[in-house]
Amino acid sequence: MAERARQKAGEVDARVAAGEAGSLAGTILAVKDLIVMKGGRVTCGSRILADFVSPYDATVVERLEAQDAVIIAKTNMDEFAMGSSNENSHFGAVRNPHDRQRVPGGSSGGSCAAVAAGMVTAALGSDTGGSIRQPAAFCGVVGLKPTYGRVSRYGLVAFASSFDQIGPIAQTVQDAGDLFRAMAGHDPKDSTSAQLAVPVLDEHSGEKIKGLRIGLPKEYFADGLAADIRTAIDQLVARLAADGAEIVDVSLPHTEYAIAAYYIITTAEASSNLARYDGARYGYRAEQSDSLEEMYVRSRSEGFGEEVKRRIMLGTYVLSAGYYDAYYRKAQQVRTLVRRDFEQAFTVCDCLLTPTTPTTAFKLGEKTADPLNMYLSDVYTVSVNLAGLPAMSVPCGVDSANLPLGVQIIGNAFDETTVLKLGRHIEQSRVER
Ligand code: GLN
Numbered sequence: 001m002a003e004r005a006r007q008k009a010g011e012v013d014a015r016v017a018a019g020e021a022g023s024l025a026g027t028i029l030a031v032k033d034l035i036v037m038k039g040g041r042v043t044c045g046s047r048i049l050a051d052f053v054s055p056y057d058a059t060v061v062e063r064l065e066a067q068d069a070v071i072i073a074k075t076n077m078d079e080f081a082m083g084s085s086n087e088n089s090h091f092g093a094v095r096n097p098h099d100r101q102r103v104p105g106g107s108s109g110g111s112c113a114a115v116a117a118g119m120v121t122a123a124l125g126s127d128t129g130g131s132i133r134q135p136a137a138f139c140g141v142v143g144l145k146p147t148y149g150r151v152s153r154y155g156l157v158a159f160a161s162s163f164d165q166i167g168p169i170a171q172t173v174q175d176a177g178d179l180f181r182a183m184a185g186h187d188p189k190d191s192t193s194a195q196l197a198v199p200v201l202d203e204h205s206g207e208k209i210k211g212l213r214i215g216l217p218k219e220y221f222a223d224g225l226a227a228d229i230r231t232a233i234d235q236l237v238a239r240l241a242a243d244g245a246e247i248v249d250v251s252l253p254h255t256e257y258a259i260a261a262y263y264i265i266t267t268a269e270a271s272s273n274l275a276r277y278d279g280a281r282y283g284y285r286a287e288q289s290d291s292l293e294e295m296y297v298r299s300r301s302e303g304f305g306e307e308v309k310r311r312i313m314l315g316t317y318v319l320s321a322g323y324y325d326a327y328y329r330k331a332q333q334v335r336t337l338v339r340r341d342f343e344q345a346f347t348v349c350d351c352l353l354t355p356t357t358p359t360t361a362f363k364l365g366e367k368t369a370d371p372l373n374m375y376l377s378d379v380y381t382v383s384v385n386l387a388g389l390p391a392m393s394v395p396c397g398v399d400s401a402n403l404p405l406g407v408q409i410i411g412n413a414f415d416e417t418t419v420l421k422l423g424r425h426i427e428q429s430r431v432e433r
Contacts, residue, residue, distance in 0.1 A: 001038055005072040012068045022068030023406040024182055027175075029064065030114045030123040033074040034081060034157040035070075037061050037164065044157050045079040045089040045107075048282045059190070060124060060156020060166050060183045067182045075110030075123060080274065081131055081159045083107045084377045087368055088307045095364070097137060098403060102361040105135030106282045111169050111264055122170035122179055126156060129162045129262050129355075130381025133393035136169055137356035137406025140395045142423065143169045145416045148388035149194040152187030158273040160266035163385045166356060173394060173423040199417045209425050210244030212418070213215075215349030219255035220380055222318045226359045228399035233407055236396055240353075245351030248349045252341040255383060257334045262382040264331035270308075271315030277299060277303065310371065319432050339387040346412045351422060354360060354380055356393040356406035380408060390416045394423045395430075 013023050031037065034044045036054035043049045061071065065170025078088040086109025087095040094109040096102040104113040108125030112135035115123050126130040127145035136143025144167045158164060168179035179372045184198040216237065221230065241247050249418040279285040286298035304312070318327035347353060358379060367374040384391045390413070393406035407426065411419035 001037065001071055001073055002405050003269070004037070004039070005070050008070045009035050010067060012070060015068060022066065024064060024067035024069040024178065024274065025070040027121045027179075029069050029071045030073045030111055030120045031061065032077050032108050032111045032125050033070055034126060035060060035124055036155040036157070037071065037074070037166050037276060038075065040243050042074070044081070045077045045091060046105045046304065047090045047284055048277050048299075052092065052104070052283045054153065059152035059187045061155065064179070064183070069182075072120065072315070073114070073149040075108075075114055077110055078107035078131075079308050080157070080270070081126055081128055081164075081278070082307050082311055084130070084134060084272070084374050085362070085364075085367065086110065086135070088305060090305060090373050093364060096361050098140060099257065099361065101139065102363055102403070103132045105138035105357075105361065106161065107131040107135075108143075109135045110171065111144065112136050112141055115139070115141045115171060122175050124166055125169050126164055126166050127385065128266060129160050129385050132167045132169060133381050133391060133406070133408060134378065136393040137395075137408075138361040138404065140398075140404030141169055141171060142392065142394055142427075143167065144172050144180055144288050144392040144416070144419070145390060146180060146238045146383065146416055147194075147390040147411075148385075149192055150184050150198075150390070150414065150416070152183075152190040152193045154187055154189040155196050160269035161273065162269060163266060173427050174390075176392070177420045177424075180420075192412070196241050196414060208244060209240065209422060211246065212351070212422065213242060213246045213349040214246075214422070215248045215250040215345050215352045217250050217252045217255070217352055217354060218344065219252050224358050224379070225328065225355060226399065228359070229355045229360070229405050232397045232399075232405055234253070235352070236407060237353065240426075243425070250349060250352070251344040252338075252345060252383065254334065254337040254341050258338055258383040258386060259375060259379060261334040261338065262378070262386060264336065265386075267311045267315030268328055269315070269321065271312045274304075274308070274312055278420075279422045282308060296346040307371070311402055312327060322372035335386045340409075342383075342387045342389060351412070351415075351418050352410040353422075354408045354410065356380060356408040360401070360403035381405050384410055389413055392419050392423050394426050397430075
């Protein structure tokens, strides 16, 4: 986005000189390549959109530029945001800046790697089942997924529309909060965006966490959690208790069904959303087909990668007559149960604290042959999207191999303020100690 960035930077310079700079003047941003910017390519990491140029700007782009942020680049991602390692991109894998033999996480891996490497102040990602928080944890940066409906999805290419949210990835909680507030709020162009006032700064006020009730869901500390991560979170919890927080044990009993429900409902929604890429209206078209049907089949077969095809097939299957009740309807019922688990938990605590991921960054190629194993890396993040809640991953030290790990703070619906406040406290106490 070099040309547009230079032009915007010139405008910002003039506004600074005139004493009229916006709140984000000086902020250099990158944007995940499934958020549209007028005149720029928006590939979604896919061959099918490799040359597609957007005719308009996403609402988040308009709002951030209105506050004088300068967007310098689009970032690589798993194709159509489907993945947990960024190895599913048509343009090649992204590497983790902390260890180039390892994955940065996904699907917002390019955005998180760019922030971790210091290429930009912050970046935008999208989170359908963990795609902001999981790579943020793997790359040692902050990643916030807002409440569903808090940030406009106008100009975000859809994966699973009842899950997708745009959010900030930053080096500090304060930057993430500032970007969040600049983007959030009702947008008449997105009918699912909430008509609620966006909270003003609160987490910056230095307010203490004394009396804050922090819930620890026992299902998130069970088998499969790496010992180093467990130790780091235990130490953090002890510090928070010493700082005056009240630690509460809670249970989210339907957690074990979350991955299955997530991969049924999101693939169903994706199979419908991705029907529009037919070679006729958008992107890649296979040459020399003898019939319309052959043109559709060949364009989609050649344009989509393996993981996207797998999801379209799964999604079509679970929606098909005869299987709909057994899979799709059942998964929707589970979604309700998962949401109720959280509602119950929030009657006794103000927010939840969990690990963001069961392990730190894994090696490139380690999980590509085993999709189910790859899906399990989302075990602590997908429930939040099923329930539509806000959650943030904040760096919480390193493991014995010196790889970053993240702690996840989950808030009640539309209570990003508590999430940011606790995140800020964790960040500050890490710096102080
Ligand atoms: N890794 C999850 C998946 O592959 C989450 C993706 C996302 O949040 N976009 O579906």
